[in-house]
Amino acid sequence: MRAVQITEFGGPEVLTISDVEEPKPGDGQVLIHVDRAGINYADTHQVENSYLQRATLPMIPGGEVVGRTDDGRRVVALVGGGGYAEKAVAYAPFAYDVPDEVSDGDALAIVLQGTTAWHLLKTSTHLKEGDTVLVHAGAGGVGSIAIQLAKRWGAGRVIATASSEEKRKQTLELGADVAIDGNPEGLKDRIIEANDGKPVDIVLEMVGGPTFDESVDALAKFGRLVTFGAASREAAKPVETGRLMKGSKTIAGFWLADCFSTPSMLAEPLAELMDLTAKGELKPLVGGEYAMSDIAQAHLDLRERRSVGKLVLDPAR
Structure with missing residues (x-):
């Protein structure tokens, strides 16, 4: 079968189409004939082996697929890897x-980015009615859903x-x-200005580096920040305990x-x-579909912030 396989770590240039052996489902697994696969920013980290979990070679990237099982079910699945292919388990x-x-x-969009947004607001930051919520990369896969959920669940200002x-x-x-410019230069002041001169209650942060630092400084008393990515590929400064104690601030992580x-x-x-989407009450933002032969371009677009919403791979092209 056709699949995107990498045999060395690096940037988009290492993504090549190969003819590989079809996966065989083991105990408790199902085989999925892939109609579309999801493309995530995390995949760009995995391909260069800078993700939270170290990868091994050769590797077929791709964490989620939608397609048909052998018995005809239409399913969306989290596969952990192997999604950039015609078949996955x-x-x-x-x-x-x-x-x-x-x-x-x-x-x-909702199986990975949607469930992430759900947990960021419900599990990690405990959104309550009236909270002000700052969503970084609001046009991205997670951000575009988080905006809608925060408004639906009673946020005072997003x-x-x-x-x-x-x-x-x-x-x-x-x-x-x-909506404000996400450039880290002067970001704290723009955040507070956007909230009528007041710090914010919740920050969903996935950029890292100075954006993380500015966001911590923009938290209100008892504010909560959750970090779930490092798109800038820059490390944030260590947070001294005194910065958290003064203001009773909370910093959480989510994966x-x-x-x-x-x-x-x-x-x-x-x-x-899924129910909200089926009813038209949640509208995931699907930003583009790429042929398998264009996967390197898809990764380049992600890394250079040219994309919006969820990117999708068509393994048949």
């Missing part, structure tokens, strides 16, 4: 039925950051109350993989998100 508890009303792109005027406009269309040991932590949020 998933453990049965992580293959979820997709309603007819939910498109392939929407299903891929502030989004984005790198261009076009992306900032998209965040407003998704429901953000204010969706930590939910895998408790399948209900994925199944329950996904069921809610």
Whole structure:
């Protein structure tokens, strides 16, 4: 079968199409004939072996797929790896039925980015009605869903950051109350200005580096920041305990993989998100579809912040 396989770590240039052996499902696994695969920013880290979990070679990237099982079920699945291919295997508890009303792109957007956004707001930062929420990269896969969920769940004000005027406009269309430039220079002041001169209660942070530092300084008393990525590929400064004690601030981390040991932590949020999407009450932002032959371009677009929302791979092209 055709698949994107890497045999050395590096940038987009190491992504090549190969003819590889079809995967064989083991005990408790299902084989999925892939219609579309998800492309994530985390994949760019995995390909260069800078992700949280070290990779081994050769490797087929791709963490989620949507397609058909041998018995005809249409499912979206978290596969952990091997998604950039014509066929993939998933453990049965992580293959979820997709309603007819939910498109392939929407299903891929909510199975990983959607459940991440759900947990960032519910599990990590304990959003309560009236909280002000800052969403970094608001036009991205997680951010675009987090904006909608925060508004739905009663946030008092949602502030989004984005790198261009076009992306900032998209965040407003998704429901953000204010959209600001995400450049870290002077970011703390822009955040507070966007909140009528007051610090914010919640920050969803996935940029790292100075953006993380500025965001910590923009937290209100009892504010909560959750970090779930490092898109800038820059390390943030260590946070001294005094900065947290003064203001009673909380900093948390989140990685969706930590939910895998408790399948209900994925199944329950996904069921809610799938229902909202089917009803048209949640609108995932699908930013583009790429042929398998264009996967290097997709990774380049992600790294250079040219993309919005969820990116999708078509393994048939």
